Amino acid sequence: xxxxxxxxxxxxxxxxxxxxxxxxxxxxxxxxxxxxxxxxxxxxxxxxxxxxxxxxxxxxxxxxxxxxxxxxxxxxxxxxxxxxxxxxxxxxxxxxxxxxxxxxxxxxxxxxxxxxxxxxxxxxxxxxxxxxxxxxxxxxxxxxxxxxxxxxxxxxxxxxxxxxxxxxxxxxxxxxxxxxxxxxxxxxxxxxxxxxxxxxxxxxxxxxxxxxxxxxxxxxxxxxxxxxxxxxxxxxxxxxxxxxxxxxxxxxxxx
Amino acid sequence: xxxxxxxxxxxxxxxxxxxxxxxxxxxxxxxxxxxxxxxxxxxxxxxxxxxxxxxxxxxxxxxxxxxxxxxxxxxxxxxxxxxxxxxxxxxxxxxxxxxxxxxxxxxxxxxxxxxxxxxxxxxxxxxxxxxxxxxxxxxxxxxxxxxxxxxxxxxxxxxxxxxxxxxxxxxxxxxxxxxxxxxxxxxxxxxxxxxxxxxxxxxxxxxxxxxxxxxxxxxxxxxxxxxxxxxxxxxxxxxxxxxxxxxxxxxxxxxxxxxxxxxxxxx
Numbered sequence: 001x002x003x004x005x006x007x008x009x010x011x012x013x014x015x016x017x018x019x020x021x022x023x024x025x026x027x028x029x030x031x032x033x034x035x036x037x038x039x040x041x042x043x044x045x046x047x048x049x050x051x052x053x054x055x056x057x058x059x060x061x062x063x064x065x066x067x068x069x070x071x072x073x074x075x076x077x078x079x080x081x082x083x084x085x086x087x088x089x090x091x092x093x094x095x096x097x098x099x100x101x102x103x104x105x106x107x108x109x110x111x112x113x114x115x116x117x118x119x120x121x122x123x124x125x126x127x128x129x130x131x132x133x134x135x136x137x138x139x140x141x142x143x144x145x146x147x148x149x150x151x152x153x154x155x156x157x158x159x160x161x162x163x164x165x166x167x168x169x170x171x172x173x174x175x176x177x178x179x180x181x182x183x184x185x186x187x188x189x190x191x192x193x194x195x196x197x198x199x200x201x202x203x204x205x206x207x208x209x210x211x212x213x214x215x216x217x218x219x220x221x222x223x224x225x226x227x228x229x230x231x232x233x234x235x236x237x238x239x240x241x242x243x244x245x246x247x248x249x250x251x252x253x254x255x
Numbered sequence: 256x257x258x259x260x261x262x263x264x265x266x267x268x269x270x271x272x273x274x275x276x277x278x279x280x281x282x283x284x285x286x287x288x289x290x291x292x293x294x295x296x297x298x299x300x301x302x303x304x305x306x307x308x309x310x311x312x313x314x315x316x317x318x319x320x321x322x323x324x325x326x327x328x329x330x331x332x333x334x335x336x337x338x339x340x341x342x343x344x345x346x347x348x349x350x351x352x353x354x355x356x357x358x359x360x361x362x363x364x365x366x367x368x369x370x371x372x373x374x375x376x377x378x379x380x381x382x383x384x385x386x387x388x389x390x391x392x393x394x395x396x397x398x399x400x401x402x403x404x405x406x407x408x409x410x411x412x413x414x415x416x417x418x419x420x421x422x423x424x425x426x427x428x429x430x431x432x433x434x435x436x437x438x439x440x441x442x443x444x445x446x447x448x449x450x451x452x453x454x455x456x457x458x459x460x461x462x463x464x465x466x467x468x469x470x471x472x473x474x475x476x477x478x479x480x481x482x483x484x485x486x487x488x489x490x491x492x493x494x495x496x497x498x499x500x501x502x503x504x505x506x507x508x509x510x511x512x513x514x515x516x517x518x519x520x521x522x
Contacts, residue, residue, distance in 0.1 A: 018425055020425060020426075020428050020429060022429070023428055023429045023432050023433075026429060026432070026433050027432050027433065027436045030433070030436040030437065030439070030440050031436065033440050034436070034439055034440045034445055035304075037440070037445060037446045037450060037451075038304060038308070038313075038317070038445050038446060039308070041446045041447075041450055042308040042310065042313060044308055047307070047308075162280065163280060163281060163285050163289050163290075164289060166289075166290065166293070167289035167290050167292060167293040168293070169293065170293050170294075170296035170297040170300055171292055171293060171296040173296070173300055174296045174299060174300045174303070179300075179304060179307075180300070180303040180304055180306070180307045181307075184303050184306055184307060185303070
């Protein structure tokens with residue numbers, strides 16, 4: 001637990017020193033404005049809540065890609081990986097703490113879009129199922145963190161991870177149905193979407209703001225957690241092998 | 256060497272430098288399988304929003320707006336591109352050289368201009384047929400010209416903003432992202448400019464893309480070519496104004512570090 005908390009505190013200090021990490025919190029309200037303007041102009045008030053929720057999911061994914069995904073690579077560039085691995089605390093625990101801090105920041109976007117929606121368009125998110133909504137957001141943050149560990153492990157093997165991080169945003173927004181439900185995608189791609197945790201998160205989150213009851217809530221929530229856990233385990237496995245290879249070849253630092 | 260020839264020579268060398276830098280980030284293969292896939296997904300994402308709204312007109316409006324937006328988005332990478340020189344530690348040498356730094360930096364990020372141009376056209380001509388957006392022939396031949404104008408106009412803004420972030424490099428990505436999402440929000444990409452209150456509309460008219468995109472919408476919509484000219488002229492004027500601002504401020508910002516000793520050889 002101390003390792004987790006140390007990682008959590010460390011990441012908060014890093015974010016405070018580097019405003020880049022706060023970028024998604026600046027763009028989330030702008031995306032909320034874009035989506036709200038589109039649905040408002042089309043007279044689709046029934047989609048206003050969805051327009052506010054989509055930027056929250058986009059922010060979490062962006063944070064996972066752009067920041068959490070680069071944690072190990074960044075440590076490696078700064079020659080921090082060697083001392084961190086030499087400590088008795090496991091690297092995964094520290095990483096988890098750091099990513100939890102980033103996910104916490106990402107979730108702040110929920111408050112932001114609520115404020116922007118209310119101030120600019122006078123609309124909000126109807127809290128029809130508040131407990132289910134909170135649980136879905138937490139499960140999504142967990143799954144995103146798990147996926148971020150997998151990214152961090154994969155990116156450290158690549159020559160230039162930024163090639164991927166700049167390219168993976170909109171493909172996932174599309175596959176994950178963050179705004180437009182997966183049912184609108186071509187039939188052949190829908191099975192791929194069902195393997196993406198975000199598609200479950202987006203569907204469930206949208207269901208929590210509708211007045212109707214939520215069908216199969218627990219099994220859908222469990223699916224998000226399971227997909228996130230699978231990514232986490234895969235990430236740990238890759239990380240184990242990558243670190244073993246870097247240790248053997250003396251490549252823990254690239255400087 | 257005459258002044259103009261010298262300037263063009265410096266521009267060409269700087270552009271070559273930038274393309275070499277860019278080729279480290281992307282090869283053709285990684286561009287096509289990574290970035291190009293992203294831009295296709297971006298345009299499809301917004302076009303599908305139109306389908307969700309149940310309106311073919313909206314599908315086409317969003318598709319066209321977001322495809323052209325990619326030209327501006329690509330060009331705004333120039334904001335971050337300008338900081339590469341400082342990170343590489345070569346800014347003091349540029350400031351000390353007889354050439355003006357702004358000439359180097361205008362050339363330095365031309366890769367962003369080309370990237371945005373190819374992304375925009377590559378997305379438009381591939382996604383449009385998927386959503387039955389007709390691009391009438393031979394009028395469609397003018398689309399690349401207008402997209403290039405939009406890209407150039409955004410590039411001028413990117414160069415100006417690049418000068419600003421030279422003094423606060425850690426903000427480069429924040430500035431670039433806020434700039435493009437602002438244009439996305441109010442530049443007529445997703446909803447007409449007059450959807451917003453009048454002061455926001457005025458601000459939108461001072462941004463790159465707004466007028467050029469309207470000209471492209473009119474072109475695709477079959478308007479007489481002569482009616483496009485006012486918007487083309489306005490886009491040109493907006494781009495020229497941002498370029499003038501960049502030329503007026505850039506060298507001062509780049510050389511400001513001489514006074515406070517903040518330009519360094521280390522990145």
